Amino acid sequence: MFEKMAGVGSAMGSLLFLYTMLRQFLPPHLQAYFTAYMSKLLSWIDPYIYVSIPEYAGERMKRSEAYAAVEAYLSASCSQRARKLKAEIGKDSDRLLVSMGDHEEVTDDFQGTKLWWTSTSRPTQSTSPPWRPAASDEKRYYRLAFHKRQRELVMSSYLSHVLKEGREVTIKNRQRKLFTNIASNKYDILSRASAWSHVVFEHPSTFATLAMDPDKKKEIIDDLLAFRNRKEYYAKIGKAWKRGYLLYGPPGTGKSTMVAAMANLLDYDIYDLELTAVKDNTALRKLFIETTSKSIIVVEDVDCSLDLTGKRKDGKKTSGDKEDDGKEKKSDPEESSKVTLSGLLNFIDGLWSACGGERLIVFTTNHIEKLDPALIRRGRMDKHIEMSYCGFEAFKVLAKNYLDIDSHPLFDTIRQLLEEVNITPADVAENLTPKSLNDGEETCLGSLIQALKRAKEEGNGESSSSEETVIDASQN
Structure with missing residues (x-):
């Protein structure tokens, strides 16, 4: 083998030397033909x-x-x-x-x-104009x-x-990014400029630190990981590789924190879509096209973003609807967003939703009852996740996060109070946060117990009311 390789190398060296010598004596119009024939000859020798x-x-x-x-x-x-x-x-x-x-x-x-x-x-010598730097x-x-x-x-x-x-x-x-959309009136829809701006995404939230029932948390994690690994499955059943999540519950229950935990688990970028900054349905499609795979598209407080709360039922026309003669109503370009419910539905699961793949679409709301049923039905928002008040298991996660303790004699008292009073994880976290360097676990747990007892007394004093008792952290 070595003898054959040596022979091939010697032959190639001789041909290259001969090519270099002869090329000097050939006229320019023959050099191209000579080079082509030499390349063919070398291809027979070089395998x-x-x-x-x-x-x-x-x-x-x-x-x-x-x-x-x-x-x-x-x-x-x-x-x-x-x-x-x-x-x-x-x-x-x-x-x-x-x-x-x-x-x-x-x-x-x-x-x-x-x-x-x-x-x-x-x-290499740059051929760029003097005013343009070379690549x-x-x-x-x-x-x-x-x-x-x-x-x-x-x-x-x-x-x-x-x-x-x-x-x-x-x-x-x-480096993962957090994107937000630029107001539609600040860029040209037909221009090549991106409609998104971004910062580095460095949110520390994970499912390990998320205050939630462990069984419910595991169910969500399993669902997310199954989605990430099912590219072939989605292609087999003929569906776009995307999944919708609806996070609903009172303020302070960790909906935004849940989105950050999802991104950190899957290693996805986040696109925070502000619907009120989108001019119309065309601009909304442009935004969607510019999103990348492996991303989460989030619309927070969707019930407050636009008037998409079931207007179809009372027969009133929303901005962007058509008159009886089929012509679209004229409107002042300085008016608010013209995104319609139909445009948002097409954004979620219409033809344009199949552009790209591996995306999560997440809506958050404090009032699920205000949303149009067509917007949150299965197939659009595939999984509904209730972000509820803090239970004892969620409290233990927060106690571990803020005080680095797994058990304490005061835990039994807190368990009993949590069964009687509705309190958000944000309020629990505020009470567990040390207010000075001298505050220890005893002080913080005692502060939480006092807040729970105060809320319980206020709730008992309003027993005739059917409203739920919610703790305001500002009372502490």
């Missing part, structure tokens, strides 16, 4: 195929997604074997991405086949080499494998 993946394609104004995927794939699977490495902060990432250095070669094994990756760069001073690219016998394997399976694995590494390393 390897080469695939180049440049960093920038076309006018080099945008980094190639394929290059980024290969870079992420090699950093995870092959860079451990490279001698020269480089480290840089990847796009939308908060950690260093270690990849192959320039002019470094590593091998990769795929289904028993050996392949070679090389990282190459060379200086890069060097032209970088990865080159894949493999035996021509493996062409079918590489083209049909390996390149797809690299792209998929590279994208997963990129998503894992990315």
Whole structure:
């Protein structure tokens, strides 16, 4: 084998030397023909195929997604074997991405086949106008080499494998974001400018710290994880890969905290959609199209965002409805949002909802009875989650979070009071928060007990009222 390889190398070297010498004496119009014939001759001797993946394609104004995927794939699977490495902060990432250095070669094994990756760069002259900075001073690219016998394997399976694995590494390393939509009158619907602005998402909430009944919490976690792993199932049944969640309950029961816990569990971005800032249904579709996969689209307090609370029942026309002659009513462009119930329903599960995949749509409300039944039916809001008042199991989670205790003699008193008084987790957390450095667990638990007793007395004094007793933290 070594003798054959040595012979092939010697022949290739001789041909390259001959090509270089002869090319100097050929007229320019013959050099192209000579180069083409030499390439064909070399292809008979060299049994390897080469695939180049440049960093920038076309006018080099945008980094190639394929290059980024290969870079992420090699950093995870092959860079451990490279001698020269480089480290840089990847796009939308908060950690260093270690990849192959320039002019470094590593091998990769795929289904028993050996392949070679090389990282190459060379200086380049910028063709950009003087007022536009060059995309890069060097032209970088990865080159894949493999035996021509493996062409079918590489083209049909390996390149797809690299792209998929590279994208997963990129998503894992990315810096998650919290998006909010810009008011429609501040951007042109037909422009290329994004309708979303964002900040880094760093909310610490998790299901472990969420004050909720453990069985109910486990049910929600199982449902979320099942959704994330059912891409093929959704394709099989012919449904868009999305799921709707309706979180309802009194203020202070942790609806926003639940959304943050969902995002941290699934490693998703959050799009906080403010419906009152959306001009009309067209703008709403544009916003949806610009959302990415692996994201949660949230509409908080949907009952307060727009007048979507069952207007169809009383026959009144809402803004954006059509007159009897079929013409849409004219309105002042400075008026409030023209998003209609129909537009919101199409946003949730209409044809446009199938653009992209792996999305959660979450509505929160304090008054579920005010919402139109069409908006929250199964198939749109697939899972209804009641965020209720604080029970004893939820209290124990808060006690662990705020006081780092699992048990205490006062727990029995608190259990009894929680069965008699309705109190939100936010109010419990406020009472458990130490107000000074000298406040210990005894003081904080005593503060909570006093608040519960006070609320119980006030509730007994209003026994003729059918309203539920809710504690106001400001009373403490």
